[in-house]
Amino acid sequence: MLVWILSLVYHELNEARILSIMVVVDRFSKMAHFIACQKTNDASLIAELYFREIVRLHGVPKTITSDRDVKFMSHFWRTLWRKMGTQLQFSSASHPQTDGQTEAINKILGNVLRSFVGKNLRQWDLVLAQAEFAYNNSLNQATGKCPFEVVYGVHPFSPLDLAPLPTSQQFSADAKQRAKEIKKLHEEVREKLQRQTIRANGPFQIVEKINDNAYKIKILGDYGVSTTFNVADLSPYYEDHEH
Template sequence: MLAGLFFFKNSHLFYNIRSRCSTGWQMHALSRRAAMLIRLQTEITGLQEMKTLYAADEDFTSFWEQCIFGKSSSDYSLRHGFLFKANCLCIPKSSWCQFLIKESHCGSLAAHVGRDRTLTQLQARFYWPHLNRDVSQFVERCPVCQTYKGTSQNTGLCMPLPTPESIWEDLSLDFILGLPRTRTGADSIMVVVDRFSKMDHFFPCKKTFDAVHIAKHLFKEKVSLHGVPRSLTSDRDVKFISHFWRELWKRLHTELNLSSAYHPQTDGQIEVVNRTLGNMLRCFVQDHPKKWEEMLSQDEFAFNSMPNRSTGHCPFNIVYTKMPNHLVDVAVLPKCRSTAVAHAAKQFKNIVDRVHAQLTESNLKYKQQADSHRRFKKFYPGDLVMLRVRREHFPTGTYTKHNPR
């Protein structure tokens, strides 16, 4: 008994034939030159029936009739009784479409490649009008890909944090770790950002500091200058979820806003500050990485004197209502009374209101840009969903990289 699968290449028709002999099933490869096979009985199924589907298929009927009657039809042609578009075999609506997609995506010689690679392989050999759509739907619904691959999705719309009302009332707090140890023993930086003015303070510290040391450091460097904040946004570091930390800010009537686990985008602003600070420090220290602590004050001044994209003003200007004196300010203006300056000083609330409106507008713009690449997904009770279980939830030694995601 013989069964065959056809392959089309350069308008020549080939097929691999499996023959059943006394020794069992064996594979025989046919070449274009010659083939020596002992044939007891030949039965070809599958592709031959496709010829009868062209005449009734809504996508290829007109092109099939034109080719049958010898009329020119753009890229379509008949070869060995099959309809081709250029060098691609036309597949009418049938179970062959899903079969070909399955073989290209998760067949015995496939490796569950992504949508684009599966589509590329099929487009080089076959054609039907909704090939792109069918491949996308098949790959999205592949249970193996959903179980064993990653979780990168564009579901969920952007939800910015509420816009602050005034300066140094709503803060963000984070740490930069893994720095070379300095002479004073510092190996990390505590970053404090005012979410309204975007002013930053950078404090050298040690990663071994507990919540008590961090609280003392924060009161010494920040609270003594700007007062007690109304809200404090941070990640779920062990320092920020301790009982002491929670009880301290509870007594000071400060709201603690902890970011979602494994979701640093919750407070993306301070992540951007950390990245910018890292770039600035590398430029300052260059071949002397252990001198980063000496350069930290220069980085802080440079950062706070630069205009911010969201507010349109530099943090110095918002907090102190004037630009800081810089080395490039070589000309000293006479201290004469300026009506415009006096009016601006009296109207500081207007500056704050304008910055608040600018922040609200910026947040709305960023949300629109982010949502243009994302989609809203709503779940209902009873829906079946895939839940990613991270390795921290598995017993030690039982999780490997080949486990289902």
């Protein structure tokens, strides 16, 4: 779990208050972390938060994909991760899907904050932690599993689960069997993600050519993804009688 997608989101709770949140998403498990910060924080402070909240839990990332916020384009940020051996990737007009995974999460997070915080702005940090727990404990459409299950192999207990005792189905006494179960779980998630990557669904109608590398397509139904795709993710559709 060492490939992360990173973005800075500015949620306007009302006219007088703008909350800045660093959203970090693991590409494989879809686990997300919502980290409160200030809009005025420079790259060094953002890096400090990243090490405190992400690296201490998951280690140094192999790859970080981010938007082109000035903090992520700074000399400090680039030099730091080059020294750490981490590859930096940036979203661009020709590859708009690079940061697409955070778009849906950012919308969910914004709706949660506006719904639960209301006028009680002093409680937003508590809501942020609860929102992160709820998201990571919810079924992800891409993997078919909740992020907690993919990372830890089990669902964490919530306040609603405090009364029942843990069942034998959640924890195996045989370490070798438990390792097999986690390996099988990761294989299932990887296969589902690969099926999504090759995009076997369709055909879809192209509605707009963004540029030579990106097209906007018409998607019927709720796929939870951006409608703009890179040409590398699209394949031509042929009728049965066509070659």
